[in-house]
Amino acid sequence: MRWLVTGGAGFIGSHFVRTALTEEWTDEVVVLDLLTYAGNLENLRPVERHAGFSFVRGDICDPDVVAKSLVDVDAVFHFAAESHVDRSIESAASFVRTNVVGTQIMLDAARTAKVKRFIHVSTDEVYGSLALDAAERFVETRPVQPTSPYAASKTASDHMVLAAERTHGLDAVVTRCSNNYGPYQFPEKFIPLFVSNAMEGKPLPLYGDGRHVRDWIHVDDHIRGLRLAWERGGSGEVYNLGGECERHNRDIALAIVRAVGADESLIQPVTDRLAHDRRYAIDPQKARAELGFEPGPPIEERMAEIVDWYRENRMWWQRIKAGEYRGYYERMYSGR
Numbered sequence: 001m002r003w004l005v006t007g008g009a010g011f012i013g014s015h016f017v018r019t020a021l022t023e024e025w026t027d028e029v030v031v032l033d034l035l036t037y038a039g040n041l042e043n044l045r046p047v048e049r050h051a052g053f054s055f056v057r058g059d060i061c062d063p064d065v066v067a068k069s070l071v072d073v074d075a076v077f078h079f080a081a082e083s084h085v086d087r088s089i090e091s092a093a094s095f096v097r098t099n100v101v102g103t104q105i106m107l108d109a110a111r112t113a114k115v116k117r118f119i120h121v122s123t124d125e126v127y128g129s130l131a132l133d134a135a136e137r138f139v140e141t142r143p144v145q146p147t148s149p150y151a152a153s154k155t156a157s158d159h160m161v162l163a164a165e166r167t168h169g170l171d172a173v174v175t176r177c178s179n180n181y182g183p184y185q186f187p188e189k190f191i192p193l194f195v196s197n198a199m200e201g202k203p204l205p206l207y208g209d210g211r212h213v214r215d216w217i218h219v220d221d222h223i224r225g226l227r228l229a230w231e232r233g234g235s236g237e238v239y240n241l242g243g244e245c246e247r248h249n250r251d252i253a254l255a256i257v258r259a260v261g262a263d264e265s266l267i268q269p270v271t272d273r274l275a276h277d278r279r280y281a282i283d284p285q286k287a288r289a290e291l292g293f294e295p296g297p298p299i300e301e302r303m304a305e306i307v308d309w310y311r312e313n314r315m316w317w318q319r320i321k322a323g324e325y326r327g328y329y330e331r332m333y334s335g336r
């Protein structure tokens with residue numbers, strides 16, 4: 001079987017590719033990735049010599065590159081996206097281009113290439129925000145209500161996937177996952193930013209009152225859920241994948257400083273993100289019942305392992321932080 005993985009040089013996509021090849025989920029993986037600021041070939045180094053691995057540097061918005069990458073492909077796992085909420089607040093254009101237009105180009109090409117299944121990797125952010133004290137959690141039938149430009153662009157892409165399934169009969173499954181953590185996560189995202197800053201003795205910029213709630217899932221649990229969605233999911237279905245692990249941001253920050261052995265005073269409040277969603281809460285019951293999905297242990301049990309990875313791979317994140325990311329960081333957090 002040959003799989004096409006878009007965005008396979010990013011955080012979650014590369015974890016999927018490394019695991020799919022080393023655990024023999026498939027014989028062949030073609031990665032299509034533009035290598036934007038978030039894409040990093042070092043993430044694929046463990047499998048770069050694997051006989052079944054090939055890499056195409058290209059844009060999902062380029063129909064010719066996409067068509068060539070899809071030759072003899074059985075399944076598409078579509079990860080490629082602009083993925084950072086804060087960047088979407090700074091400028092939304094690239095989010096609409098990649099997440100909406102790029103997904104539509106992928107869908108058209110997958111149909112032409114007669115791909116057997118299209119797995120669209122989406123997010124719980126499409127559901128919008130819950131009150132801290134709300135009894136409900138996100139279920140797949142809940143109307144979508146995205147607030148950030150990132151979430152709005154992912155919502156639009158979900159609709160395009162479901163429309164292609166209904167209108168053209170493309171076999172497609174949408175998964176909506178909560179906040180991922182794990183190795184190789186780009187160090188401008190919450191957990192790797194805080195872990196790496198704590199290791200460097202730098203401030204940990206915590207948005208607002210720190211009481212925002214996110215559901216945390218290890219990237220390894222997420223990609224196993226994606227495999228199950230490919231294997232057992234119904235075409236045209238949406239599956240929520242979550243970690244059953246809702247935590248306040250401040251509690252995650254505290255767990256990080258403890259695991260790193262840093263001082264709590266490094267945690268410093270900064271002006272809240274615009275329209276910052278208060279709470280995300282995934283109900284993964286449908287995935288559990290229909291796919292056999294089970295999230296692993298809670299984040300506290302994995303924090304030491306995560307911190308160890310970032311400690312042992314200092315060069316990986318230091319190189320990134322020294323590069324393009326520095327200008328972005330200055331714009332976001334300087335003077336606060």
Ligand SMILES: NC(=O)c1ccc[n+]([C@@H]2O[C@H](COP(=O)([O-])OP(=O)(O)OC[C@H]3O[C@@H](n4cnc5c(N)ncnc54)[C@H](O)[C@@H]3O)[C@@H](O)[C@H]2O)c1
Nearest residue numbers: 007009010011012033034035036038039059060080081180
């Ligand atoms: N990180 C999370 O917590 C999370 C949670 C739920 C869903 N998701 C979704 O999972 C997917 C992957 O997220 P991630 O955190 O690994 O993202 P990431 O930003 O680490 O990686 C995105 C990858 O896509 C590539 N890319 C971007 N634009 C492209 C284009 N036009 N053509 C080809 N490649 C392009 C980048 O180079 C990068 O390798 C995204 O679709 C995201 O919406 C992420």
